[in-house]
Amino acid sequence: MMKRRGVFLGFTGVIVITFLIQSLLSFSSSSGRENINDKGPDFLRSGEYWADSILKTMTLRDKVAQFFMVAAWSSGEKQNRQEIDQWIKNQHIGGVIFFQGDTQKQKELTEHYQSISKVPLLIGMDAEWGPAMRLSDAERYPYQLTLGATNNDTLVHDAGYWIGRECADLGVHINFAPVADVNVNPGNPVISYRSFGENPREVAENVLNFSEGMEKGGVMACVKHFPGHGDTETDSHYELPVVKHTVKQFQAIDFVPFQRAINGGVAAVMIAHLNVPALDSTGIPSSLSEKVIKGWLRDSLKFDGLVISDALNMKGVADRFGKEEVVLRAFLAGNDILLFPESVNAAIDAILVAVEDNKITESEIDDRCKKVLKAKYWALQQQKKRTAITTKDLLKVEYLKRAVAKSAVTVVRNEDSCIPILDFTKKTGIVVVGKKEDVAENRLLDYLDAKVFYFSDYSPERMGEVLFEYDRVIHVYIASTNRPAAGFGLPEGWDIYQHGLNPDREHIGVFVGNPYAITKKDAFDIFDGLVVTYENSPIIQDIAIQGIMGAIGLKGRLPVTIDQRFRRETSFQTEGGKRMSFILPEEAGIDRVDLSKIDSIALAGMEEGAYPGCQIIVALEGKVIYRKNFGYYTYSEKNEVSDRTVYDLASITKVAATTLTLMDLKGKGLFDLDATLGDYLPDIVGETVYANLKMQDMLTHQAGLTPWIPFYTKTLKGGSWRQEIYSTTPKEGYSTQVAEGLYILDNYQDSIFARILETPLRRNQGYRYSDVGYYFLKEIIRRKTGVTIDQYVRDHFYIPMGMSAMTYHPLRKMDGKIITPTENDKIFRKQLIRGYVHDQGAAMQGGVGGHAGLFSNAMDVTKLMQMFLDSGRFAGKQLLEPQVINEFTSCPNCSTNRRGIGFDKPVRSLSGGPTCELVSLDSYGHTGFTGTMAWADPKYGVNYVFLSNRVYPDAENKKLLSLSTRTEIQRVIYEALKKKKNYIFTNEQ
Known part of the structure; x- marks a missing residue:
């Protein structure tokens, strides 16, 4: 059997240029003032009287304190409750961003913090794939790359909606999501699966749909990371990445999703820690750059909402400036919310000194503080409308996750139409690389009479020997994480054992994890069929296996280019209905309560x-x-x-x-x-x-x-x-x-x-x-x-x-x-x-x-x-x-x-x-x-x-x-x- 032999190319620049050409042809119809929501974010049209009345009671220091959003943990890993209590009571800070913990403790802390604050706090959370991104007992929603593979506006909107509902249920007002970065670099260490894809126009539509869904769910959206983190090779959590795009590339690629969201009235934009020479030649990080924030975001893209800094403790900026100076620079550059400052008292003092030194006027302080207060008013009104998440709602969420999986899972190679597997007469072996006895393995055994081998039980060299006698081998890769920095959650040697396999056998791969991992050399060239799922979850494992066995059709398509072999839009759609499938009873019109x-x-x-x-x-x-x-x-x-x-x-x-x-x-x-x-x-x-x-x-x-x-x-x-x-x-x-x-x-x-x-x-x-x-x-x-x-x-x-x-x-x-x-x-x-x-x-x-x-x-x-x-x-x-x-x-x-x-x-x-x-x-x-x-x-x-x-x-x-x-x-x-x-x-x- 002839096998494809792909060649891995370093071609990030090729992708960028390709999309530059594509996007420049269409950018004019979505840039400038056409189709702009002239009214701006919804929150700007609410709470005028309330905000004014609160503003009148505040000292200048109180107003400045409203720009600070400090980090809180409900996990007990960091005992910072007493410290936050003091910041709220003594410094009158404006908000809290929650990190690791669990739902009940976060609810309790939120109620406590709100009870001791003179002005309602703005509660934020970084919940790109739902509160589960931070909370141990919350259920994870699909990653943005998975949503991007669905090519389905409704599913993206509904994902945003239910994430919004769950955040609102926690008392959260603003979710620092979605990621609006166009991930044109397969080697991006920090954005990767967090992006909707690499096509600017598709990313833009997904960002808009997700944001609208989330705000409909009662939570403000915050698109990030402006001016665009999609073509970086370093992680801004540790150092300052350089984005070498030209102005035209920024306009044709990176700005497109932000502009679409702004046109749609998004509430907030988060600024990244980046070195963007084309936008600011001074080398100042974008999060501290007046040219980037006031020049490009405010003036060029006409954004009127909240500008929020990325976490100010990140090493990309924290190591270059002092704890107070980085906050001051961020504020003077135009950030309305100063996220995760490390020295609250001193930073407030530094801003007050800047007012005294006429670096910023008290009038501007008032205007920006009023904007924050109006955002709070909008959030409080949404909280009043909030209804508890019911069992019926949870059913809809479960259905959503399954629908996303069915639309996202993608067949990226299908030689001789080997997927779906319809012939069971071939002697079949299953190789599980990763977690044993997981959903995918068990679902395969529901359909197949096959022998299971575990990669962890054999050396890479030995694996080829034990598989030699099998006519067909199904390789299931179960990644424990999507993070590139963690080796995509796969064991050492996972990408080399395939070199010892018999190429004359039929090989089908199911990659349950971040598809960027399959850039590994020529590891997948031996496969006749290959399916990617974009992430690992029980639902997506189940759907992927039902798909390769012909129970359901697979229709996802790659939203990104992995390498020369697997380019954007790759999709071999398959037909379902060939075998029994496994569904929710409600999908058949049956109430699970009745079946219970x-x-x-x-x-x-x-x-x-x-x-x-x-x-x-x-x-x-x-x-x-x-x-x-x-x-x-x-x-x-x-x-x-x-x-x-x-x-x-x-x-x-x-x-x-x-x-x-x-x-x-x-x-x-x-x-x-x-x-x-x-x-x-x-x-x-x-x-x-x-x-x-x-x-x-x-x-x-x-x-x-x-x-x-x-x-x-x-x-x-x-x-x-x-x-x-x-x-x-x-x-x-x-x-x-x-x-x-x-x-x-x-x-x-x-x-x-x-x-x-x-x-x-x-x-x-x-x-x-x-x-x-x-x-x-x-x-x-x-x-x-x-x-x-x-x-x-x-x-x-x-x-x-x-x-x-x-x-x-x-x-x-x-x-x-x-x-x-x-x-x-x-x-x-x-x-x-x-x-x-x-x-x-x-x-x-x-x-x-x-x-x-x-x-x-x-x-x-x-x-x-x-x-x-x-x-x-x-x-x-x-x-x-x-x-x-x-x-x-x-x-x-x-x-x-x-x-x-x-x-x-x-x-x-x-x-x-x-x-x-x-x-x-x-x-x-x-x-x-x-x-x-x-x-x-x-x-x-x-x-x-x-x-x-x-x-x-x-x-x-x-x-x-x-x-x-x-x-x-x-x-x-x-x-x-x-x-x-x-x-x-x-x-x-």
């Missing part, structure tokens, strides 16, 4: 001792809306049930193996429902009455077969195993394993058939459930296909459908630790049964029965049932003929027998039986003796799976039946469905 009643029923069953634990999945129209695990493997509560936990399916095997295969054979013309046992197995049934039994009658349980035959009883003598039938070690003639340390005669199958044939048929051949017919059906399948039933379903269904857990003989495939035990069999096998089939007859067949023997987790059962609901289609392939599914799931003898062909059906009166009364008569499925149920309803699109090991440790435990747990859960599903409605997720409702 399932939890109560499941927990009640555990409390009653009906089962130690269970798995439950509910899907609607092919989308999983509920998936939860409860309890433990046993009552000892040592091993919690997880998504990967495997259960003995018992009689669900009848539909998931035998009926499934017979439907396939019928569609291929190899199986006839009207044929008899004599037609298919003449050498076994001879001329007995069994020879006349029809296939359809056996599959609908009306052939007159006895319900169950305890075959094992004749293999015991005095309660012990008969030595001529069993061996405790495998040896010639005894290779068929029944349980751990127990092997049966290989030809004992003949004795089983003989035992069946000597059992009389019932005279009344009406409906009566029986396992017995499935012994014959299994043999028919072997003869028709030439392979055993376990081989057939594995090769024709389970592997093509990516079923990692559905299998016979689970101990041959998986670690027994993930399999729940069933009965402590004291009579037959004399051991706790775990990983071996519970059913005695199936065990005597070596664990492969037509009626029992399958193991699975709930997800794989759900996939199979969904394939039935989807008329036999899976991942774009037709696995079964639709008309065959319709025939087998019908009710051919409804007047006397509710059963389908192989499938169970509801009681026709919908009273009693395996289902609740709310299902449709078209529904079908099966239950299992071990405490399992799988049920599909084509009329309502419902797919419901319940798995438990209710037979642990004793199969006589009938509480699952007496409590009707499975059907009560089913009733909850349909009651929720009856209340289905269209949810509106925008912030307008």
Whole structure:
């Protein structure tokens, strides 16, 4: 397979020049006074009387103090509360900016500080991606680069809105966001993912939408970092960066987003600490430059709102000037809010001296103080309108994050259309680089039968060796941070192990983190497919994997140029709907509160001792809306049930193996429902009455077969195993394993058939459930296909459908630790049964029965049932003929027998039986003796799976039946469905 070989270029200048040309052509339509909001920021039109009345009560020192916003922590890391108390009480400072802490403590401190201040404080916060940027218990919103990848104005606006709402809920008045910098330098150490992108016009629209959303949420926006921090190579937190743009470049690139925000009436602009020779040739930092602030920002861009300095303790300026001088210079240059000053008292004194020295007039002090007061008035009015964030609001936020992820995740390479992954027949390995057992890994295992390797367990050289045998390798990079300075949160060597991979295999990468990391040499050239997510979060991991597996379409596009290989606007959009997806219940119109009643029923069953634990999945129209695990493997509560936990399916095997295969054979013309046992197995049934039994009658349980035959009883003598039938070690003639340390005669199958044939048929051949017919059906399948039933379903269904857990003989495939035990069999096998089939007859067949023997987790059962609901289609392939599914799931003898062909059906009166009364008569499925149920309803699109090991440790435990747990859960599903409605997720409702 040919691989692309990209060449990394140092081409920052190329990007700048490219956008200079592009932007100059269009800049004239968005610069100057065209489309400017002549009224300026909203706060300037409010609080005139209030501000004047406050101003009259102030001394000159009080007025100057209003320009100071000091740093506060609610984390306890810095015990500065007493100091701030003194500044508020004695110096009458104007505001506080909060840093690290938690929500409740910040609320408490905000209330306290406001209570001791003569004039309401202006509360600020640096919350670019929400309060979580500073608070440990807040939920993080998407980064700006992620929002930029969505190309969706509404999502950007809504992100700003909800960030505003959450800030307002904390008592915050101004959020120092969004970042308006155009990040044209991939090596930018400080802006990077904090920017919306590198296209000035797109960044401008995103800045405007985000700012408008935030102010609608009740918080003032502050665009930053003027005059533009997007083309720097040093971090202004540590030194003063130089931006070498010309005036025309500033106008064509950096100024565009600021101008758009100003035109839209943004409240505030933050000034960066930069050396910008084209704008101020003196070398004075932009934050201290009158030319930059008063000349370019005020006069050229016509900004009338609040000018706010970047933190004045940052080394980019702090190391060049004294603590008082840097504050004084910032104020005289035109900053209205002096952020994070290190010496409040002395700095106030310095400004007062400047007034005395006529460096600034008291009239200008009054004007600027009044502007600050009017901003406070606007903020106070917004606080009065504030409403508490409700559960309904939190749902909208969750939906927003998912919508952003769906729109942002980007396929940046897709050779041979390898994404989405539709072929599961390739032997697949998964490499996880970063956190183990994270969302992405687990979601992949929901779709794929694959081996997982962890980068941390191997040397980079060894990794290539262990992956050599795999036809496809999916590489998942889980970055712990987006910060370039922290190596993008990836372990050492992550970018070199790929050089040892086999280029003739298919390689697909999912990069969960800052995409600028993939500039690393030629690390990604071997990949046929590559997806970038822009950040790491559980939601974005989930969406990315659903996307590469074809459950949802991916439509994001790169908002930045990474390098020569991955340029801005790169996007390979993919189609979804190929597989089951995982969504919020509300996206399907179902209230999660209604579904939460399932939890109560499941927990009640555990409390009653009906089962130690269970798995439950509910899907609607092919989308999983509920998936939860409860309890433990046993009552000892040592091993919690997880998504990967495997259960003995018992009689669900009848539909998931035998009926499934017979439907396939019928569609291929190899199986006839009207044929008899004599037609298919003449050498076994001879001329007995069994020879006349029809296939359809056996599959609908009306052939007159006895319900169950305890075959094992004749293999015991005095309660012990008969030595001529069993061996405790495998040896010639005894290779068929029944349980751990127990092997049966290989030809004992003949004795089983003989035992069946000597059992009389019932005279009344009406409906009566029986396992017995499935012994014959299994043999028919072997003869028709030439392979055993376990081989057939594995090769024709389970592997093509990516079923990692559905299998016979689970101990041959998986670690027994993930399999729940069933009965402590004291009579037959004399051991706790775990990983071996519970059913005695199936065990005597070596664990492969037509009626029992399958193991699975709930997800794989759900996939199979969904394939039935989807008329036999899976991942774009037709696995079964639709008309065959319709025939087998019908009710051919409804007047006397509710059963389908192989499938169970509801009681026709919908009273009693395996289902609740709310299902449709078209529904079908099966239950299992071990405490399992799988049920599909084509009329309502419902797919419901319940798995438990209710037979642990004793199969006589009938509480699952007496409590009707499975059907009560089913009733909850349909009651929720009856209340289905269209949810509106925008912030307008």
